[in-house]
Structures are given as structure tokens and as C-alpha cells.
Amino acid sequence: MTTLKVGIADHGEMKARTMRIARGEEKSTPDEPTVWFASTESFARLLSASNRELLRVIHEHAPGSLEELAQITGRAGPNISRTLKKMEGCGLIRMEKGKGLKLVPNVIHDRVELVLPLIERRKKKGTRT
Template sequence: MTTLKVGIADHEEMNDRTGQVVAGEKKPAPGDPTVWFVSTESFAQVLSTGNRELLRIIDEQAPESVDELAKIAGRAQSNVSRTLKTMAGYGLIRMEKGRGLKLTPKLAYDHVELVLPLTAAKAPQKVKGGQQ
């Protein structure tokens, strides 16, 4: 498996970054995050202890359906389904076609690396004479 790099950026920062990439003004570096959260709180919610337990169960017990995962985890199927949809949206898991009409949750990554600058990047300051 591989490591998913995630970053934290508010909506404005994400929109600016996306606009720069689309306009060709910025090219993402190889080490840049591929998934973004709007806050450390949203990151913590998605990867809460209970949700990491679901990931562990998927890895170790390979449930064949969302319903089976919910039973193993002792959680309501609707809750597990909603959680898996969120995790899939962030690329943490993927849902594969299982038996019949059932979907089978599969891990997409076995590690997450958080890229979190502790201070905002500052624009270069102009110095006397107009040089940077």
C-alpha cells in the first residue's frame, strides 16, 4: 500500500491554489498533498478513533459488504455507510462491486501523512531600491 499526503487549507486557499494550477501558474510539486481538509478539526473527525477502527476492521477482516462491516463494528449500517462515503470522498477507501448489488469497502492507503505548516507563508518583502 501507499501513503496518502493530506494538507490543511481553508476554502479561499484551496480555491486560489486550484485556480493557479488550472491556469498553469503553479505546478504541484511531487511531495505536495493530494487531498485537502479545510481544518485540523475536519481532519480529526474523518480520522477519529472510531473511524480508524473501521479502517482496521476493513484491513484485518475484509468484510464483504457495508452491512457486514457495520455488524462487526457494532454500529448502525446507515452510520457506517455515511462514514465510508466521506472516507471515499477523501480517497482513504474505495468501494468495489461485491456479490450481487453489494459494495465491498477496500483500503486505498495504509498510512496518512499530514503536511501542516505552523505559520502562513509570507509574500516576499520589497526592500529599498525596489529589489527583493
């Protein structure tokens, strides 16, 4: 498996960065995060101990459906479904078609790397990177 690189940036920062890239003032590089969270708190919530345990169970038991995953973990189906939808949106898992109409979760990454500058210089308006 692979490492998912994530970063933290608020909505305003992401919008400004996207606009700089669109105008050609900045270029994204392959070593930059591919997934962004609005806060360290939202990152921590998604990768809480219980959610990391859920990923481990998916990887080790390869459940054939969300119902089977709920039985293995003892978590409620709607709770699992909501959590997995968020994880899929961040690229941690992929939901694939199983037998009939069942969805099967598959873990894509076995590691997460957080890029979190503690002290970041703010660019002055009109300067280039």
C-alpha cells in the first residue's frame, strides 16, 4: 500500500492557492499533500483511534459488505456508512461493488503523512512563489 499525504489549510487559504495556481503564479508539486483538511481538529476526528481501528478491521478481515463490517465491529450500520463516506472522500478507502447491491470497503493507504507548517510566512500581495 501507500502513504496518503495530507495538509491543513482553511477555506480562504485553499481558495487563494487555487486561484494562484489557475493564474499560473504558483505550481503544485508532486510532494505536496493531495488531501486537505480545514483544521487539525477535523483531521484528528476522522483519524480517531476508533476510526483507525475500523481501517485495521477492514484490512485484516476484508468484510464482504457494510453489514458484515457492522457485525464484526459492533458499530451501528448508519455510523459506519457515514464514517466510510468521509474516508472515501479523503481517499483513505474505496467502496467497490460486492455481491448484489452490497458495497465492499477496501483500504487504499496504510499510512498518512501530515504536512503541517508551524510557522508559515505569509506572502505579500503581488509576490510570486
